[in-house]
Amino acid sequence: MSKLKALRESRDKLAKEANALNDKYPADKRMSAEDGQKLDGILAEIQAIDGDIRREQQVADLALENDVDDGGVNNTLRDKHTKEPNKQSDVAAAMRAYMLGGISALTPEQYQLMTARSPSDINNAMSTTVPTEGGYTTAPEWIRQVEQAMKAYGGMYSVSTVMRTATGNTINFPTTDATSEEGEIVGQNAPAGTKDTTFGNKSIGSYMYSSKSIAIPWELLQDSFFDIDGYIQDLLGMRIGRITNRHFTVGTGTNQPAGIVTGAALGKKGKTGQTALVTYEDLVSLEHSVDPAYRNSPGVGYMFHDTTLEALRVIKDKNDRPIFVPGYETGNPGGAPDRILNRPITINQHMAEMAADAKSILFGALNKYRIRLVMDLRLFRMTDSKYTEKAQTGFIGYQRADGALIDVGGAVKYYQNSAT
Template structure:
C-alpha cells in the first residue's frame, strides 16, 4: 500500500509540473525542451497509471475470490460489500434466488415485510395466484438496499452522464413537468415622461421528465449452476442484470431520441460549432475554443461545467497543439487524493462517457456546458423476479428478470449544453 501511495503522489507531482509547464503565464514561449519535458512526463504518467491499474485488478481478483467463498469471511466482508452489510436481506436474497419464497426462513420473510416502511427498495412483494404454473408460491422480490446500491453503482460506471447530471429519486412515475422560458433576448426600454411603456410579452414552455420501464431481459440459469455450492449465484445475477440495465439506460440518457425513450443530453444539446469540410474524424484547437464560447458566460460559471466526449475523441484531442506548438491537454491529479482533479482541456474538466458518439461524419462528438442542467429521474421501484414455471423447468432452468423505471431530459432552453459536430464530408 505504501508503494501505491508513492505512485499516486508521484503522479500528482508530475501532473502539477505539467499544469505549470503548459501555463502560458509561466511558460510564455514553448520551446523544444518544453515539449521533450512534456512528453517524458506524460510517458511516466502512463507507466504509473498502468501500475495502479495492475494493483486495482489484483484487488478486484481478491474480491472475486471473496465473493465465491474461496477466502475467509473477513475478506468477503471487506472487499465485496459494505462492512457489516451482511444482514437479513442479503441472506434472504441468496435463499430466494436458490429456492424462491418457499426457501425463506420465517424470520427472513418477516424481516423483509417489516422493512417496507420508509424504503420501497426493501419491500417483499407477496405471491399472487397464476404467477407460476408449476410453483404457484413463486412471486416477485423487490430487492434489498444492498442490491439496489450495487446496481446503481454499476450504472454509474457505465454512464459518464450520471456522474455530472442532477439525479433525483421519486416515489412514483407520474409525469413531472418543468416550466421553461428563454428570455436571453428580452430587454427593457427607455421611456419619456407621460409616455406609455411598450408591450413586452414573454412566453413559457414546458419540459417533461417522464419515466420509462426498463427490463434486463430474462435470463435462464441452469439447475447445475444453482446447485453448485461453489458458484456465487447472487453475484452472478447482480452483475448480469446490472450490466444489462446499466448499458441501456446510460445509452438512452446520452443519445436517446426522446420518442418512447428518454431524451438524451446529446439529442437535447444545441449546435455550438460545426467542423470545417474534411473534419469528419477530427477537431481543431479553434473549434474547441469556439465551442466553449458558444455557451453563454452565465452557464460557463455554473455547476458541472466541462467537456464530455468518448475516450477515442480524447485520444485525438491529446495530439492537438496550439499555434505555438503547446499541447492543450493537461493531465489531472490522481482521483481520490486530497486536491484530486480530472483531466483538463482549455482549463475545463473532461468527462469521459463511452456512450458519446465517436467522431464520424455529422457526429455530435463533443459536448460542452453545464451538465447539472440535465436531470435524471429514478423511480425507486427496482424489482427482481424469479420464474419457476414450465417454460423454464422443462429445460432444467430457473428464470430471472429485473425491472426499473428511469427517465431524463435537459431542463433548459437557453443553451446550457452545446455540441461540436464533425463535418458531413
C-alpha cells in the first residue's frame, strides 16, 4: 500500500469518528466539555494527516513536473503509463497509430476515421510532406480522460456547468434579476397591473488555449509498452487544466475569460484588522447575503484556497462546535465530502489566499458559472527539424474555451478581507 493511500485511509477512519461524535448533539444543544475535547483531538489529528497528505501530493506533483531526462521526457509520468492490453474503439486505436507513426502509419480504414474527425479548416495540413501533421479532434473516450485530468488541477471544472458546442460563435445569454418581483391580488372586475422585466445580456465566445509543445524521444514511441496516449492525456490535462482553471477563477474578462470571482458581488467585508482572518459571524453574513432562492438550490457551496481551509478548521460556532466537519471516502458511494456550516466545499488553488483586500472566499450557486468548450481537443503531431535534430517527435494540443458567471441576481458572493 502506498504511503498516500495509507494516509487517506487513516483520515477516513478518523473523519467517521468525528462525524459520529458530532451527530450525537443537535444544532441547538451544546456539546459536553469531554466530547468537545475529544472532537478537538480528532480534528487536530485529521489536520495533521491532511498536512502529511498535502506534502506527499506536492512531492508527487513535483516529481511529475521535474523528473525529466536528457531527452526532455518526464520519467515519473512515463513510468505511470505502461501499456496494458485493453479494448479500444476503432477511433482510439487509429489515434494511437497516428501518434506513434503519423499519417503514413494509418491503414486506409484508420485514415478515413481520422479524416472524418478533422475539421475542414485544417484538412490542408494533413499531409506527410509537411512538418505538422494532424489537427484531428480526439476520440470521445480519449477526451474524457483528458477532462478527468483537467479536473484534478482545479476546482472550476467540478462545480461549473460545462457545455460543449460544435462551433465557436458567440453565444448570448439573456439575464434578469427577478428576486424582487412578485404578483398581486386583483379585485373583482379590476384590471391586472403590469410589471416589465428588465433583461440584460451576457455573452460567451471562445479563446484558443495551447498545451505548449510536448517532445517525446523516438525510443519511447518505439516502445510497445509505453502508453503514449495516456502520457499525452496527463500532460494535456495538467497544462490546459491549470491555465483554464486560473482564468475561470480570476480571469479579467479582457482578452481572457471573466472568472467567477470577477463576476461575483461583494457579500461581506472583513472588519478592520481582519487582513488574514474570517469569523463565524462573517460566514453567516456571507451566506445570508445570497438570496434564499439561490441559497437553497442545488450546487450551492463554498470555494476557497487550501490555506483558507486551514484557518476555517479552528473556527467554532456559538455552541462551541467546529464549523468544519471532515468528510470520508469522498467520491465513493456512502461517502461524505468535507463541509463548512454543513455546506460542501471546493478547494481551488487559484483562489486568493487571505491577505489585505483579498477576495478569498466564495459562497453561492457555483454552478451558475458556465464553461464553454468548443468542439473536441485538437491534436497535432510535429516532425520538423527542431525535433528531428534531437531524435524526437513533437505533439501539441489546442482547446477553444471560454466561461462566464451567467447571473445578475447575486447567486455568488465573495468575502473580502479588510484592507487594513
